[in-house]
Amino acid sequence: MSDELLYSETEEELRAAVADLLAARAPWAAVLARTESSEPYDADLWKALGAGIGAAGLLVPEELGGSGASLREAAVVAEELGKAVAPVPFLGNLTATALLMALPDTDDRLRLAAGGEQTIAVAVPFSTLPGNGRRNTVSVTPWPPRDDVREARLTGRVTSVADALPADVLIVPADGSLYAVRAADVRRTPVTSLDMTRVLCDLELEDSPGELLAIGYSALDEALTVAAAVLASEQLGLAERCLSLTVEYVKTRHQFGRAIGSYQGLKHRLAQLWVQIAQARAVARHAVSAKGEERAIAVAVAQAHCSVVAVQAAEECVQMHGGIGFTWEHPAHLYLKRAKSASLAFGTAARHRGRLAELVGLPVS
Amino acid sequence: MSDELLYSETEEELRAAVADLLAARAPWAAVLARTESSEPYDADLWKALGAGIGAAGLLVPEELGGSGASLREAAVVAEELGKAVAPVPFLGNLTATALLMALPDTDDRLRLAAGGEQTIAVAVPFSTLPGNGRRNTVSVTPWPPRDDVREARLTGRVTSVADALPADVLIVPADGSLYAVRAADVRRTPVTSLDMTRVLCDLELEDSPGELLAIGYSALDEALTVAAAVLASEQLGLAERCLSLTVEYVKTRHQFGRAIGSYQGLKHRLAQLWVQIAQARAVARHAVSAKGEERAIAVAVAQAHCSVVAVQAAEECVQMHGGIGFTWEHPAHLYLKRAKSASLAFGTAARHRGRLAELVGLPVS
Amino acid sequence: MPTLTTPHDLENRIHEFLAAHDPLAMEEREFLRNRFDAGLAWLHYPPGLGGQSLPRDLQPVAEKVFADAGAPDNDPRRIGIGLGMAAPTILAFGTDEQKKRWLRPLWCGEEVWCQLFSEPGAGSDLAALATRAVRDGDEWIVNGQKVWTSMAHEARWAILVTRTDPDVPKHQGLTYFVLDMTAPGVEVRPLRQITGEAEFNEVFLTDVRIPDDQRLGAVGDGWRVAQTTLMNERVAIGGGTAPRESGMIGVLAETWRNRPEIREPALHDRLMTLWVAAEAARLTAMRLSAQLAAGQPGPEGSAAKYAFATLNQQLSGLELELLGEEGLRYDDWTMRRPDTVDFVGRSPGYRYLRAKGNSIEGGTSEILLNIIAERVLGLPGEIRTDKDVAWKDLAR
């Protein structure tokens, strides 16, 4: 099993391809500039990544035009995206394809997704904890749903949805079932988001036409678990980049005649951060490798650990850059905002610890 | 009010007297040697402190031979005792005299206590949280108690009692009332204690004669609150001594051609400790000054803060002394053991935070 | 004039002044000028410069009497840098003419001051600064860049430290000036921060000419003059007598109390740990105030600032965790120039971001811990290689 904690050669090749693309197409200054534009997501970059490198259909079987890869490859892509805080709907689309793959009769949709022709997102608040009772905010007619009646009408509101702005299709949980809704049939209002590089939106459905995909939410819980697992790798990548930016800076910034990186106070904090990140790498790898019952535990551990480490790395990045790290014109804040938002996504670390306690039999009282 | 957070001149004079006595009579090597003797408490030192300086009757009114002082003076004595981890039953005796003062018809007992002729202790486990339902482990006959029948017989067991070994009289909570029992009528078994300088004992009462002091435990809760307040000052003193020992050491210990105290990693940790201790001083002063409803809040804050700071100071003292701090022949371990034990005494910091939440209206759920 | 010895004497004197100058019937500026000229402005300043050489702790007495009478204040927030930093330095190092010229309009709030010390390459290590001043007859020609300047966009005057001799060790080659912010070559640009807004400015100085009579202290003595400025800055931090649950802990506690749905039991102990930390910091600030009043000034100011920064960051971080989905949203990223800095106002996300500055601005937490370690605990300083080397030869 412990070999699963390493990266395979194929994974490293995929990483290199993604890293090259991002270096060329998503330097931080461009990412920052886009945050104040009317297009917070980078459609061209997503096309190059999703269709070009195949990140849009990573999990989709090869016979449907995808890569037939596993979560491990998806995690490597997420690491690189975390390093660049790149504004592409990879995570949301991944979650949605994972969900579709667990549902019957979705081959056509998956084929469109894998080809990059349709970007998909799941219409839940970004803060939704996998498996933890969702508030029902969308109602559906006719009700109750029947397998032989696929057409429906949905009405309601879903707030703070990630990666829905650039989506073509939304998978909407409503009244206990899952529906596919064309994004064009939904009113999407961009949210002024703490994370400026993953802009959320609020969805309003008003008698919007939808197609019944499945009755029940169990596949949704699985898909959100997948999303949380991959998010841990994004957090790992972000933390790594924050550490490397900071290490480079403290080597060159001189105060009192010495590089500030030669002061033991900073050195010890950076070394502690490195220890945390080395651990984040192990738990993130395990989260995308574990199967069966182990997976829920592994994902809870990864979220509990990696979301804290990413925030810590971003906070240290701001602090150790001093004044410049507090300015708009330095990338540190992009990482801080992404890290803090990601720590709330799919449930906070505390909620994952609570979930873990149930899984490993350590009840609160 | 904020002047109450300072020390008065009288208090500083009392401190100096206690400090002189302890410097002369309780150097740490002697304290350490005593921990392996058959007399874990220092009777001569207690006589000099209790009767000589008047620490035994500090709270007792002057007309009963005491000093008529307040908790503020008691706290100053406790600070100095904490600095020396001196093996005297000051805290237990103080708790007991505070309790007696809240009860009727105890003048004679207080007079004996103030004169140092009788040392008193309250028979509760040292870990008892003020106000939090005590297990009843001692039963009494006749029952129910009546104000006009003072004589009783007690049977039962009380574990982990502090300062009872050198006591002459024990105040025993039993079946909802308080009794005075001669220590000679109780079997006292010394406990191998984590804190070697405040050795606990287990008490066994078997039809032991007792005198009814009061019906009800409310005075007991007050007395334990007093004890917790004064313990915070003991913890403050201990933390201060740990810091000063450590600062002296890191100034003189050289590694790699420099005093280790010149490395920023250690400097920052020591500075943070100093900040914590400066705060401990303010909260400890407030805990022994506050009156009325404010007192319960102030004591909970002081215990929640000071017990953590004392442990932190002692742990840093061990760590920064390196190998020598891990040996028996250096005082660091005496402080570590006292600090960790004191953090469990009268309830842990977490329990005090829980109590505080009730007091300030911040319920768990 | 008879000497004022008691608060009572002082109150009487102010009442006399108020009888002659009705604040409700006078133009504000006029009233303040009269108050200054009567020696009732900053009481501890010397006669003729707005004061009467009285003890500092009488000032609150005077402020109360004036406030009770409805007198206008001099907008201390807006002129804080002038009052707290420029004025004491001018008083200590200025010529008589300089004092006469600058102190009255400063105190009266007619002229706003700013401070041009920090540079991109000289933050914690102020003495490394590179802004160059070269003598040209009776004038100096200044070139360089300063950052983190509050109020520069409103200021008439600045206190400025420059390098006049790069060939001597860094502390020795500095000279201190008063700069006219309206002079040609002074360019002020807003410095946008991570919250989206711009509280501070960058100031670019290009061939700016300063008359030599605007120099404070001797040529080459700028470090000593700057120390006076900075010591007066630090006196201002630390003590206080805020009520319980002031500031961010109050926001968080109220959120917990008023919104049962966000109460996450697993985070309750952390909430209470921070509540205790906030209360400990509050009591410590009160104790510091009492010490200062009792004439026992301590180095706790640095500690208070450090504790405040740490606490604000932890509190605002926890708040976002409690809010969950709400924490994902922000209020406004548009570039604005706020009138005041409101640490507890605006959205939770703003609090979280703004608090990150608390451990950087006005002395980083690292520098504060150094100060405590060296000046309070007496721990040895770092090995310094930069003290005896000509500034121009330093590693930068």
Add this chain to the structure above:
Amino acid sequence: MPTLTTPHDLENRIHEFLAAHDPLAMEEREFLRNRFDAGLAWLHYPPGLGGQSLPRDLQPVAEKVFADAGAPDNDPRRIGIGLGMAAPTILAFGTDEQKKRWLRPLWCGEEVWCQLFSEPGAGSDLAALATRAVRDGDEWIVNGQKVWTSMAHEARWAILVTRTDPDVPKHQGLTYFVLDMTAPGVEVRPLRQITGEAEFNEVFLTDVRIPDDQRLGAVGDGWRVAQTTLMNERVAIGGGTAPRESGMIGVLAETWRNRPEIREPALHDRLMTLWVAAEAARLTAMRLSAQLAAGQPGPEGSAAKYAFATLNQQLSGLELELLGEEGLRYDDWTMRRPDTVDFVGRSPGYRYLRAKGNSIEGGTSEILLNIIAERVLGLPGEIRTDKDVAWKDLAR
């Protein structure tokens, strides 16, 4: 002898050996000597010295076959220092005679070794050591004091670093010896620790004579020789494939599960935070093992030791908090000489105290963090003033 190339070849060879040497019918020592002489002891050692220059990762294969056959082991715990530190150093720097003399009884467990490196004045800064060796003909006369010596009271031999030239910088004046622990002038005293017991010793050396043929490496080359010893120590730390909830987290989790009365809800989140930390450390150690097996040795050994120390201290501290009254009690303060160090055995108080040593012994946490910062992150070293100064002139 044909070359062994596969695990299968090796297994066959061992089965042949076992057929000729029935471990159940032979005296233990005799069996081990035969195993050594057959080159089946430490397989990666050269032929003639107990091995066959095979890859290290075949060793577990061999151990399993021997164990399955009921063969005696060489008591690796007792001779761990010999196996892990003395032997590789002797192999690297010893003469042929020295290797012949020491390696066989070392591996067979007939002679216990200890390590005399640390001194009261030279802990983290080993190169500052003061134990003096002065040449006297074919011998050296040694005076000094060493500390933190495991097994000194049972050891026949010690590896020893001494100062032979105080007039050169500290790293240059060291010489490395093998010391006969039964020689006159060697005095071993137990070193009692805060738990009450004595795992370690102090060793006092008074006019101890060492023949020059017990020197390892050249005179003045002791630092380089000692590096070999220490690098081999560090290889041993780090990786592992322990099951979930091993060690102290297991003790704590079981206490929580089995004793509902000690469950303090306010501490549950801290328990789970430490559970996550323990699991993260476990997975990280597994990843390190996989890396090492895949030939990607990393510097994670220092990180693993640091994480382990921090975790043990937090876990054992929390355990006492949960136990409350029970935490006030200890099991036994009497001075004992434990056979083994049991981090999870004995009482909760013992665990708490013993864990304090985890961040000191075998490299303090501070030194480990320095190593990570400088060797992994490439941060600049401290300014060193001690490298070019004669040892005798150093501040101590």
